[in-house]
Amino acid sequence: MARRVSIFVTCVIDQMFPQVGLAMADVLERAGCEIDFREAQTCCGQPAFNTGYRDEARQVAKHFAAVFNDAETIVVPSGSCAAMIGHHFAELFDTGESPFHGRVFEFSQFLTDVLGVEDFGARCDAVATYHDSCHSLRELKIKSGPRKLLAQVRGLELREMDAVEECCGFGGTFSVKFANVSGAMARTKIDAIIKTGADTLISADSSCLMQMRGALSRAGSSVRTMHLAEVLASR
Amino acid sequence: MPDAYKQQIKDTVGDPRLQIAIYNNTGRLVENRKSVVSTEALPGYQGLRDQGHAIKKHTLDHLDHYLELAEKNITARGGKVVYARDSAEACEWIAQLAEKRGVKLLVKSKSMTTEEIELNHALEKRGVEAVETDLGEYILQLNDEKPYHIIAPALHKTRFDVADIFERKLGGAREVVPEKQTQIARRVLREKFLAAGIGVTGANFVVADSGAVVVVENEGNARITSSAPKIHIAVAGLEKLIPRAQDLAVFLKLLARSATGQPLSVYTSFLSPPKRSNEQDGPEEFYLLFLDNGRTRLLADEGKRESLYCIRCGACLNHCPVYRKIGGHSYPWVYSGPIGAIITPQFMGLAKDPWLPYASSLCGACAEVCPVKIDIPKHLLTLRHEVTEMRTREGQNRLEKLAFRLWSYAMRHPRLYESLGKLAAGAAPNPANEAWIKKLPSLLHRGPVAAWLSERDLPPSPAKSFREQWRERQERRHNA
Numbered sequence: 001m002a003r004r005v006s007i008f009v010t011c012v013i014d015q016m017f018p019q020v021g022l023a024m025a026d027v028l029e030r031a032g033c034e035i036d037f038r039e040a041q042t043c044c045g046q047p048a049f050n051t052g053y054r055d056e057a058r059q060v061a062k063h064f065a066a067v068f069n070d071a072e073t074i075v076v077p078s079g080s081c082a083a084m085i086g087h088h089f090a091e092l093f094d095t096g097e098s099p100f101h102g103r104v105f106e107f108s109q110f111l112t113d114v115l116g117v118e119d120f121g122a123r124c125d126a127v128a129t130y131h132d133s134c135h136s137l138r139e140l141k142i143k144s145g146p147r148k149l150l151a152q153v154r155g156l157e158l159r160e161m162d163a164v165e166e167c168c169g170f171g172g173t174f175s176v177k178f179a180n181v182s183g184a185m186a187r188t189k190i191d192a193i194i195k196t197g198a199d200t201l202i203s204a205d206s207s208c209l210m211q212m213r214g215a216l217s218r219a220g221s222s223v224r225t226m227h228l229a230e231v232l233a234s235r
Numbered sequence: 236m237p238d239a240y241k242q243q244i245k246d247t248v249g250d251p252r253l254q255i256a257i258y259n260n261t262g263r264l265v266e267n268r269k270s271v272v273s274t275e276a277l278p279g280y281q282g283l284r285d286q287g288h289a290i291k292k293h294t295l296d297h298l299d300h301y302l303e304l305a306e307k308n309i310t311a312r313g314g315k316v317v318y319a320r321d322s323a324e325a326c327e328w329i330a331q332l333a334e335k336r337g338v339k340l341l342v343k344s345k346s347m348t349t350e351e352i353e354l355n356h357a358l359e360k361r362g363v364e365a366v367e368t369d370l371g372e373y374i375l376q377l378n379d380e381k382p383y384h385i386i387a388p389a390l391h392k393t394r395f396d397v398a399d400i401f402e403r404k405l406g407g408a409r410e411v412v413p414e415k416q417t418q419i420a421r422r423v424l425r426e427k428f429l430a431a432g433i434g435v436t437g438a439n440f441v442v443a444d445s446g447a448v449v450v451v452e453n454e455g456n457a458r459i460t461s462s463a464p465k466i467h468i469a470v471a472g473l474e475k476l477i478p479r480a481q482d483l484a485v486f487l488k489l490l491a492r493s494a495t496g497q498p499l500s501v502y503t504s505f506l507s508p509p510k511r512s513n514e515q516d517g518p519e520e521f522y523l524l525f526l527d528n529g530r531t532r533l534l535a536d537e538g539k540r541e542s543l544y545c546i547r548c549g550a551c552l553n554h555c556p557v558y559r560k561i562g563g564h565s566y567p568w569v570y571s572g573p574i575g576a577i578i579t580p581q582f583m584g585l586a587k588d589p590w591l592p593y594a595s596s597l598c599g600a601c602a603e604v605c606p607v608k609i610d611i612p613k614h615l616l617t618l619r620h621e622v623t624e625m626r627t628r629e630g631q632n633r634l635e636k637l638a639f640r641l642w643s644y645a646m647r648h649p650r651l652y653e654s655l656g657k658l659a660a661g662a663a664p665n666p667a668n669e670a671w672i673k674k675l676p677s678l679l680h681r682g683p684v685a686a687w688l689s690e691r692d693l694p695p696s697p698a699k700s701f702r703e704q705w706r707e708r709q710e711r712r713h714n715a
Contacts, residue, residue: 059646179687
């Protein structure tokens with residue numbers, strides 16, 4: 001029987017990068033999952049939580065909790081939102097543990113750790129470099145999984161960049177509250193990306209990708225950005 | 236956020252020479268640390284962090300007990316323990332002692348706590364000359380600057396900057412070779428050591444069960460500061476206590492490794508002054524000045540108490556991508572970087588610099604390297620919450636509060652969320668460039684979109700959201 005997976009596509013992907021959500025659904029279906037997309041979903045509340053507006057964040061988190069209350073497995077194409085739901089909901093609801101702890105997974109984590117599948121028969125002709133997004137890396141301890149997945153992609157050569165674990169500078173409202181600092185951080189990051197000679201930047205968080213893509217574009221670079229799900233869905 | 240800090244940040248980010256100095260110097264410390272905390276170099280490193288955290292927790296949870304024990308042991312061997320509520324009290328006490336003993340010259344070794352209380356300026360006003368004897372601190376004192384970094388105060392200075400400062404302040408030939416510069420400083424400072432009536436050091440640790448003061452350094456100047464003058468004053472924050480000498484087996488392994496990547500600092504001094512009757516050297520009088528200055532306020536807050544566990548290694552600064560861009564002088568207090576961003580508002584009160592907890596991308600690199608496992612991002616988030624509560628009470632954030640309330644409302648009403656999304660997508664530029672924002676009324680030029688575009692481009696807005704495309708996808712499948 002197909003495994004039923006509820007997807008939370010995140011507000012950023014829903015509104016800005018819908019192709020990532022579709023790619024994630026394709027990959028999950030290819031792995032034999034049955035997709036459940038709940039239309040009432042919106043955001044996890046992180047923007048308000050990280051800015052200090054906990055009441056407003058809690059209301060949104062409660063909405064999320066109502067929508068996904070009975071979901072057995074929730075897969076999220078963002079380490080940041082997955083960490084918000086799996087970890088920080090505990091602080092908002094003042095419970096020892098998030099009610100979603102253990103049933104919410106970042107996309108790559110679900111593939112490697114839960115399904116145990118690394119090869120999705122993808123083909124993507126690219127010289128690529130992979131950015132560890134901070135929340136995937138440090139809150140969810142995701143490091144080798146995405147690289148294992150990328151190693152199975154035909155036509156893809158992966159080159160590690162310098163200071164790969166350094167933040168891209170996005171940081172939610174930080175990116176506009178301290179725009180010049182955030183921009184300087186992004187430029188340091190894209191220098192490292194460009195230095196690898198890669199033509200494609202891959203990450204598993206669309207917000208980080210939006211930041212680096214914006215900086216690459218501003219610098220006149222032709223390096224393209226792809227979410228890990230898009231790479232794995234490529235044929 | 237005060238304009239002065241905005242300007243300081245802008246100037247630092249926009250100064251390529253300074254950017255290279257900060258990035259390379261912190262980068263070197265990052266690499267050094269990495270090589271000595273690796274599993275091969277120090278197999279028990281993660282366990283040591285847990286132990287360090289546990290010992291600090293225990294000590295601060297029982298601070299009253301350990302303060303009394305330390306005082307008893309120090310008093311028993313002829314030293315004296317003094318408590319100062321704040322900077323003013325601490326400086327006043329030291330100034331009065333200098334006056335009573337007729338001391339006009341005092342030498343100091345590197346100590347963040349004395350920077351915190353701004354001892355040098357206070358003494359200067361009372362006619363006492365205080366001379367920094369750590370090379371970095373000495374360079375900055377000559378140039379009248381605050382430390383740029385907790386362990387590397389002159390991190391932002393190149394040897395050419397130092398040559399300029401020495402030439403201007405000390406005269407003599409311009410010297411750009413670091414070894415020669417050190418000799419110049421040494422010549423000046425030797426005379427000061429010999430003439431000084433009081434030596435002031437900090438304390439990396441105060442060991443309660445013996446009353447010993449432990450000072451960790453690389454230059455040997457703290458040794459001379461604590462032994463040559465007739466009077467030694469050690470200034471320590473209340474949180475510097477540890478229960479037993481054995482606990483140093485944990486902290487000394489962590490401190491230098493985290494700070495500079497050395498297995499151990501060049502000098503680790505265990506000081507038990509004053510000198511005994513059968514001893515030749517050492518100070519005749521010893522005072523341990525315990526400073527509160529906001530620490531007990533933080534101690535009362537159990538949720539955030541762990542900020543006091545900090546052993547001032549500076550690793551969080553070196554690993555902080557924000558510190559590495561804005562540098563040490565963009566922070567309002569002597570404590571910079573992630574640890575500064577949490578302890579400044581906690582020691583000084585939230586109202587003073589409410590912007591500070593926001594100066595972080597919450598990347599978590601600080602917590603990952605903290606030798607005593609202080610969860611800095613968690614405290615930044617808590618402080619942000621406290622700041623918004625305070626600003627809401629005082630009506631300082633009406634627009635932002637309203638924006639988040641409306642946002643929260645929309646996020647709880649999926650249909651409204653979808654309609655607003657469509658509206659925004661319709662207004663968004665395609666292709667994205669900076670020009671379109673200039674067509675909007677000038678009021679919006681200050682908004683978040685303008686702030687975003689000041690540094691980066693925005694991706695073109697998709698024609699249809701995920702949910703719209705998902706519906707179509709399901710419909711196609713249904714019909715197929």
